[in-house]
Every structure is written in structure tokens, then in C-alpha cells.
Amino acid sequence: MTMTTNRTAAPRIDLPRLLGRIAALAQVGAIDGGGVSRLALTDEDGLGRDLVVRWMRELGLVVSIDAIGNVVGVRRGREDLAPVMTGSHIDTVRTGGRYDGNLGVLAGLEVMAALNDAGVATRRPLAVAFFTNEEGARFAPDMMGSLVFQGDLPLQQALDTKGIDGSTVGENLRRIGYAGTHPVGTNQLHAFVELHVEQGPVLEHEGVTIGAVTGVQGIHWTEFTVEGTSNHAGTTPMRLRHDAGLVAARIACFARDLTRELGGGQLATVGHVKLSPNLVNVIPNLAVFTLDLRNTDETVLAEAVRRTFDFAHELARAEGVKLSYRSLADFAPVAFDNQIIGRVETIARRHGHSVQRIASGAGHDAQILARMCPAGMIFVPSVGGLSHNVAEFTNDRDIEAGASVLLDLLLELAEQ
């Protein structure tokens, strides 16, 4: 790394260089349709890691690999203070796109490159990280690497986790050479910022370039089981029915109607329904279905949960069916740092970009890092809202805008 004290120009993002790295990384585990398949800790993930680590070293970063395989590249600051970190993940789902996670890591590297080119020395060190197994598509839970990094998931528990193929995280880390020696959980961070594709349709639909992410929604997943009575659809009067399928349908409708009453931030989805015996002329005696409720506002989310359950119980009594349920997921909402949210807005406007506050519907490493330091995220639009899909795409000009906002934000935070 070369640092000069004579700046030659203000640092700026070199879009072709960034796009070149995105394209090069997408070649590792490339699949038909322009997508990528690099499940966590597979050989493909290992090769992708090797490539990014090589780039980190070429940029003069000091690379450390911890015991759960998180990789951090640090660019020294003028003072030996807690660093400002950016980053994301480079593992993908089985049929993923090239932007999810990768953009955040590679834009971080591009910021380092831009600072190098401009000869900028920041007050605080800057770090770029990629965390192990963010997707959770091979090993549960998702966001595993950041959870161990932050401290809420014990290292040994993570290492012992068996994946969908029966092998453990620890075995696979050793196999691909990423069972690092750096201790986990020792890092003090000044702040954490993550650039990511939105993975939803909102920014594109609103015609907005930059999302100042306010937080990550709370998630409440329930699987309901309704047990009624199977009977002949032609011989059973309506008043004598105990129709499990109807109860499922009414709860789905209630949840949708409730989102309208509670306002724009409340989401409700019934994505899975299974009826039994599932025949045209038999009243269903069994319905198993899921309800996915999300909100950034913990109080409203709790109200949505309570009211849906109240409705479900009352309905089950009226229809004469048995209702049971189990929780599939229950995460409280995460609020990002207000100062960082405000800075994202200010910087985006200064760059002439449209910007709006937006909540993340999906989980991200930044929500875990938010437990240990001020954290925030920058979103750029996903064309058609597509993600976890080989057709995932974000326009070049939006990538440039997002990376430029990230650059300025990191510069500001690093001077604090």
C-alpha cells in the first residue's frame, strides 16, 4: 500500500473496475442464466474466497481470518482507533444472483482502491469484511459468521452445525482452508455500514436510486394446524361443517385486511397451504398453513400477531375445529443508527441522487453488527424486485451511485 500526503484528486469510484470484479467473482460457481451457485463453505465458496483475499492483499489490506472463517481486510488509519467496517458476504443460495452480498464486499474493496488512488489516509482504520454463511442455505442459522463475530452464537456450536449434506461447518472450513487462527469476538468497531441490493421492488417502483435503510423488520413466522372433520361435500349441510380449509382461508383474508388497517409497514403472507384429503368433493379435515408477519415497528408487529391469533382462536371455536400452531421464527425488529441513516440521506442528495428511507425486509449481517456498534445500510434498486434468482440485476449507474455514497459515508465515519 502506498500512501502519500499530497492528494492528487478527491477519491472516486472507478465503475469499470468495480463491475470487472463483480463479473470476475460471478465466474466462480457460475450457472446458466447469469447466476451464481456458491453455497457456504463449498469448493466454489473456497475459490471465491481465494479470489477476494487475493484482491484484498493486492490493495495492501492486512487480512485476518478468524475461527469461523470470517475474513477481514484492514486499511490502516492515521490513528490506532477502533476501525470503521464495511462488508457483507459472498456465499449465495443454490441458484443465486451475482449482486446479493457480493456487491457490498466488492464495493468495499473499490472504496479502498479509490482511497489508495487518491492517496487518502483516514483518521480511523477502514476494514472490509465478508462473513461466513450469511444465506443459511446450507447451514442454519443464517448470518452465522456475523453472529459468532458479534458474540451471540458460540463458536463451537457454529463449528458443530451439520449442513443439508450432513457434514459440519468445522469440517468444511478446514477442507477449504478457511479455519482461521484469528480469535473471534475481539474486535471493537466504531461503526459498520453495508451496501446491498434491495431485493425488493420498492426503490424501482418509486423511481428512487438510494435507500437509506432504517432497520430490518421483525419477523414472526407461525405454522398453523387446523383439524376439522372430513365429510361429503354434497350431503353435509353448511351448518354442520367443521371445515379446516375454510378456517385457513379466513385467517389468510383476515391477515391481509389487517395490514390495511395497521398501515403500510405491516406485511402478512400466507405462502404455504396444505389441505387434506384435498379432494374436490370432500370437506377438508386438515389444513396446515404458514403465516409470515413482518414489521419494523415491534409494537405494531406484536399487535398484528395478537389480533391474528385472537381471530384464529375465535374462528376455530365458531367453526368447531381444533387449532394448534408452532413458531417457525420470531425475530424482533432492528433499528439502525439514526445518525448513519441521516448521513446516507445527506450524502445521497449531495450526489444528486433521489433517496428515501426504507426498511429491509430481508435479514443482513448489518443487523447483527448493530448489536455491537452503530450500524446502517445503503440499498440500491433491484430490477423487478428479483433476488435469490439467477435473473437478479442492478443497473450499473445504481451500483456506481451506491458505491459512491458508501465511499463518502466511510470517509466521514472514519474521521470521527
Place this chain on the structure above:
Amino acid sequence: MTMTTNRTAAPRIDLPRLLGRIAALAQVGAIDGGGVSRLALTDEDGLGRDLVVRWMRELGLVVSIDAIGNVVGVRRGREDLAPVMTGSHIDTVRTGGRYDGNLGVLAGLEVMAALNDAGVATRRPLAVAFFTNEEGARFAPDMMGSLVFQGDLPLQQALDTKGIDGSTVGENLRRIGYAGTHPVGTNQLHAFVELHVEQGPVLEHEGVTIGAVTGVQGIHWTEFTVEGTSNHAGTTPMRLRHDAGLVAARIACFARDLTRELGGGQLATVGHVKLSPNLVNVIPNLAVFTLDLRNTDETVLAEAVRRTFDFAHELARAEGVKLSYRSLADFAPVAFDNQIIGRVETIARRHGHSVQRIASGAGHDAQILARMCPAGMIFVPSVGGLSHNVAEFTNDRDIEAGASVLLDLLLELAEQ
């Protein structure tokens, strides 16, 4: 057959004899749980037929077997007039009960036996029939034998019908020895009456012994296909959704609510639902579901169909999904003969039984016979409403009541 002109007593049902025949026939194709498996034209059906034909001949009936395998046993009358016929079917579904169909045939034989015992000669001949393949569980359509007998299904088409195992009706009739020589469609009938178990819960629920069947409901089955857009349940705002599953749920709720508005006779069932991709956190892009609408009143049924379709189209437009559908079944309601309905009520009351008018939700041979002569049915209660089930059961005293009403009804009709 012995006929005397000196009656020794009024004819009456011998319950043990009738129950004995029901039990004996249930041994043919008996399956675990007390049920019966005699799919149409299998070896088991053949053995069942042999047993019933033997009983017919023992009772002195003149047995004829027509080209579709319908079997008719005739007891001569005092005059050579069009006969009064009773009967049903002896084929069952794969895991059926011992009463469905069988009761109507064996109660008919018991009536003949009672008349023989009492030495009663009726004015018109009396006939007991069992019709081929009423269930339709092996060969479509159901009510095949009565349809050929009545004339709406051409004989050759029925004989050429391939079953679920690929063999034809004709082949199987020859194999089991029931490709008869009697011509079909030549019979003139004065009336047709069928005793049957209700196959639904109404009579038991109302505490009523005898159902005076007013007709068979019209049936309108539709398979709907809703095509929406699959998207992330966490990142897609409610206002931007095109949720195929929700549309299916709303139509199911609408149909149920409509039955309340249209009144007691309207039935609506959504028995089959299939969502795609059917995942907890993905908005369904495809829903395929069935709607079963039934009513004895053709006008109200048509209104139910029209209003459901109107609602579905409007909803699809509002949600931004594509709606398509195909008809799976569409049968107009059948009304039984008013005089016969009234006589069932009168006779039941005379016997001291509770009686109520009831519509049949299931299809029966009597509805086909109703196209060629005055026809009616007598229902007796099904415990728990169960049918097409090895646990199908009707109490002995209800069997006696039903058979006794049948006896008196046949006697009255035979004197006309």
C-alpha cells in the same frame, strides 16, 4: 313362488332375515374394519352378483340380465301391466361400507319375501333391480347401468369404456358372466323407488328416522387457476402484491358467506387447493383450487355460480392476477315425483316414524330412472354421516323402518 288368495297375515319385514342377507353379502369382498371392496365388474362383484341372483331365484323371481349387466328380478302381478321397480346397486368403492346400494337391493328382496310369506298378489308386477357400476370408482361415468337402461348412454359406448386398470366394461362383463342377453331400454316402468342410506348427517342430527327425498342436487364443479407474481414476503409491500393464494382464500370465504345469504339449500365447498411455490416466505404466484357448488333449486344454483364468478373476476382485476377456470362437472338438479314424496311421508307417519323432506347430495340410480317414470327415494340415517368408508353404519331399527316404508309404498304403487 307360491301365491294363495287366502292371506294369512299382513305382509311384514323380517328384520333378522334382511340383516342376515346384508351380512352375507358383506362377506363377499370383505375388508378390515367391517367394510367391503367390490369394485364394479371385478371377481368380487361377480361373486356378489351370483349370491343375489341365487336369492332372487329362491324367491321365485324371474331374473333377466341385460347387455350392460343390469339384473332385474320380477314378481308377477295379477295383471300384465308396467311393473313397479325398486332396487339400487351392489358395487362399492374400493374401501366402502356394507349398506350403500346393498340395502336398497336387499330390502327389495325382503319385500318380495314378505309378500310371498303373506301370500299377497299385487295388481302390477314388482321388480327388484341392481344396476351395473353405480359408483363409477372403476369405470366412468357413475350410474352407468341405469344410464344405459334409461337410454341416455349408448350401450356400445358403455361397453367400450376403459377402467382405471385399462380393461373395458365389455371384457369384464364377459369375464364374470354378466354380459346378458336381455335387450336394454325396452322396459316400461310404472314407478321406481329406491331405499338408500342418507350418506350424510342430517337425519341423525335432526333425530329423524325417515327421509322423504325430494330430489338430487344440481352439481357445479369448477377448477380455478389463479396466476399472480411470486415475490419475497419480506420485501414486497402489500400494495405491490399479486397474490394468487389470497385470491383463492377470498373466493373460498365468499362462497361460504354466499351460502348463508342464499339459504340452507345452497352448498359450497373448496376441497382442493394447491399453491406454488408453496413456501413460507414467498408470495404464491399460482393457486389451483376447486369449487363445488350444489343446490336442489336450479335457479338458486345458477345465481350462486354467477355471483361467485362475478366476484372472482372483480377480485382478480383488483389484485392484478390472471384468472382462468374449467368445468369439472355440471348437472342440473333432479326433482322426484311429488306424489311419491307425499306417500313416503304419509306411510312413515302411519308407521309412527319421524319423517322429513330431504334433498340427496349424492347421485343415485333413481335420478336416472326419474327421466323415464315417476321416481322417488327413501333415506334412512347414516351414523355420523359416514359413507364411502368401512365404518359406514345404519342402526337395525332404522333399516327395519326404511324397509317397512318401502314395502307399503311398493304395495300402494302396485295397486295403481
